[in-house]
Amino acid sequence: MLSYEPGGSVAHRLDPRSKLLVQCGFAAAAFAYTTPRGLSALTGLALCLLAAARTAPHRALWEFRFVFPFLLAVPLLDGLALTRGVWFVAADAVPAALASYRVVLVALVAAAYVRTTPVRDSRAAVQWAVPGRTGQFLGMGVAFVFRFLPVLRADVGRIRDGYRARLGTERPVSERIRTLAVASFNRAFDRADRFALALRARCFCWNPTLPDLGFSRLDAPGIALGALLFAVAAYAVV
Numbered sequence: 001m002l003s004y005e006p007g008g009s010v011a012h013r014l015d016p017r018s019k020l021l022v023q024c025g026f027a028a029a030a031f032a033y034t035t036p037r038g039l040s041a042l043t044g045l046a047l048c049l050l051a052a053a054r055t056a057p058h059r060a061l062w063e064f065r066f067v068f069p070f071l072l073a074v075p076l077l078d079g080l081a082l083t084r085g086v087w088f089v090a091a092d093a094v095p096a097a098l099a100s101y102r103v104v105l106v107a108l109v110a111a112a113y114v115r116t117t118p119v120r121d122s123r124a125a126v127q128w129a130v131p132g133r134t135g136q137f138l139g140m141g142v143a144f145v146f147r148f149l150p151v152l153r154a155d156v157g158r159i160r161d162g163y164r165a166r167l168g169t170e171r172p173v174s175e176r177i178r179t180l181a182v183a184s185f186n187r188a189f190d191r192a193d194r195f196a197l198a199l200r201a202r203c204f205c206w207n208p209t210l211p212d213l214g215f216s217r218l219d220a221p222g223i224a225l226g227a228l229l230f231a232v233a234a235y236a237v238v
Contacts, residue, residue, distance in 0.1 A: 016125040025228070029230075046109055060111040156180070
């Protein structure tokens with residue numbers, strides 16, 4: 001899910017720049033409207049964007065399952081009130097819960113973008129938006145993250161499978177977490193070294209030939225939606 005998958009959905013046919021505009025506008029609106037009513041409206045919009053990308057919500061949520069413990073821990077910690085004579089105050093946890101839910105919505109829209117946009121198109125869109133060496137650096141970083149993150153996630157999955165096959169699940173939780181973290185970091189550093197060597201071997205350049213980008217009539221609704229989201233977010237701030 002966290003990598004590009006070819007397809008014929010509406011989102012696949014859009015220009016990456018219009019999709020980036022919608023994604024950034026959605027994030028701005030999500031951080032501007034943190035009320036239950038605002039997040040309910042954004043939930044409906046997120047589901048529509050996932051439908052346009054032919055991406056099942058439960059599949060997207062499953063790909064981000066590793067962040068859920070952190071998103072759940074924040075409202076639980078905010079609701080703790082041991083000094084007030086009670087264990088938990090639900091009213092104190094509501095703002096943090098809404099903030100965590102906002103992050104989930106932004107992640108769903110990001111999953112729809114990543115699934116429908118080739119890495120080279122994303123890099124071309126970033127370098128178009130930010131000219132000069134700065135844009136080249138940002139575009140290069142985006143391309144590296146999109147290509148490298150799925151590999152790292154697959155490595156972590158293989159490490160967990162091997163640890164489970166050796167009855168590592170019988171060990172204490174703290175030891176399991178420490179073992180998985182150390183093995184994952186070692187594998188990541190090893191991948192990074194080999195990746196750097198591969199770039200040098202292929203004479204990596206800062207300004208490669210990127211695909212030509214072009215807007216079509218299908219991008220007009222996306223551009224309008226992105227602009228509307230930014231306007232709504234700006235109105236909330238003002």
